Amino acid sequence: MSKTNPGHFFEDYAVGDVITHAVPRTISGGERALYHALYPARGALYSSDEFAQTCGLLASPVDDLITFHTVFGKTVPDISLNAVANLGYAEGRWLRPVYAGDTLTSRSEVIGVKQNSNGKSGVVWVRTTGRNQRGDDVLTYVRWVMVRKRGEGEAPEAVIPTLADAVAPGDLVIPDGLSFAEYDFTLAGEPHRLGDYQVGEIIDHVDGVTVEEAEHMLATRLWQNTAKVHFDATHRPDGKRLIYGGHVISLARALSFNGLANAQMIVALNAGAHANPCFAGDTVRAWSEVLEIAETNAPGVGAIRLRLVATKGAAGALRGDDGKYLPDVLLDLDYWALMPT
Template sequence: MSSKTNPGNFFEDFTVGQELPHATPRTVTEGEVAMYTALYGGRFALQSADQVAQDLGYPGAPVDDWLTFHIVFGKTVPDVSLNAVANLGYAQGRFLAPVFPGDTLSATSTVIGLKENSNGKTGTVYVNSVGRNQEGETVLDYCRWVMIRKRDENAPAPAPVVPDLPDRVDPETLVVPGVDLSAYDPRLIGQSHRFGDYQAGEKIDHVDGVTIEEAEHMMATRLYQNTAKVHFNQHTEGEGRFGRRLIYGGHIISLARGLAFNGLAPAMWIAGINGGAHTAPAFAGDTIYAWSEVLETADIDGPLGALRLRTVACKNRNASDFPHRGDDGRPAKDVILDLDYWALIAK
């Protein structure tokens, strides 16, 4: 008897070069923008106020770049990571156009690499995912890799293909909006610092902490239509390694981004994702803190400069001592996110 339901792809279902068109385009509404603020508490002025956005030359406040990321990511889950053990990392990401309430987003992915893990039970799948708006314009292009269960542990391993992904996005390839800074008001932005006030090597403790609630995390996964079992289904995960659902890694990214306002308020635009790893799981009840390091500054053409930032999130400890790696070079046990990205800031 044939089945009309989708059990999701397992590792042996993927092939290099495979094209995956994802279902269910999604129209972004003002309601979910408000919901995103309720979930993460972001206070960046550009995304919070039409007045500030219009002063900078936008028709209105754009959607937070990470909300765009989550919606596009969520489209990919049923075809890429429904049977994931964990999402492992990101690279070569660029935010290419702003998204506004009323825009409709869709996504496609291409499999760019496969490698079976040594345990023979799982494998790593590398994909390049692209999000487009209703006009067919690309708004987001990024790569990620994810550990996927095998349906049959005896299935033969494919020839390993590991894509050669760059360590960073070339800042000259970042899309920089042609904003008008003549009406830029630091009092409304929340901080007076500009591009020249940030130096490579500088570390910023974002000070505040936020506790993850189970209900909020579940609301977020539903908001993004992210149906990965590892986040969504306590019945299956109760029998898994941790005995409970894992918090979606993007949830941690947005919590850290919200915390980063305290110290990086003028860095209102996310332009690129150089790399990132979810280095340890997080669960409901954990309290998240974050700190950032300026890895590099790029004085690109135009009114905005680019800061290459590493934002590190940790759980159940404050970030005043900038936790990162232990003496053995491995991530400290309390570190759960290490994200390397480009943000834009007024000169």
């Protein structure tokens, strides 16, 4: 009997299943250093203990997307090892900062299943929660994945979950003690505060990064993401390794520093779509649209809802006349961040 793990197929999932994912991960300063080496990340709150302490935190937390990638990576062997595509995200909330020394674990609950009409694959919805060593939830999100079927056969009854279009401002979790009352705009890198942005404003982040094979594979290994399409060039008919979608998310978020340097903490993930595949050699650029602005109860802290688009094309271009994503668009991400008022 084989001792290796072939991964889960569509038939293996049932609504209500709870999966505890293997291999806890203790986060260290090494993850931060590698993250900042892989991406042009320059957020002051994530670069300096002293800056973070003036904002009321114990020290500089690790970048929010380190938390996301680590929690996500734990789920891959159980959720998306046999995935055709990662289709989307919803209802994501960062619940508390993660610091060097914290140990993260992941578990997922299956909340929806639906077989595709071709009978060869189906969509699985899961709600994943990441926890620290004290049992505190640090992150929760929903994602849905198209997964191959093992073979022909009857399909389970379709269950499609009802998901919120966006996390409401009142449901955003502000880290304990966070205050931007003494925020240093000079050290942060830009003078723009929440009141300087207008709903509907488009920000071209100008810079671009060309994706390299070695970098994206290093990043994917860093997060212990075992999805075959990211490593095995024989797994796709075109012989290409697919760039992990999270790599594109981090590139775009880091590029958005130019114009959004004071969008310091991601606190919610409202929606997301990997619109088109990304491959080594592609040059990724980014632009953002301001979708909403809200107040919080924390001193000097406001919330800004942003659409972040990673593209190989022009800023502001998203969909064609047919309503479909343009072929140059790689990522369409809707998220909330905290910003000084």
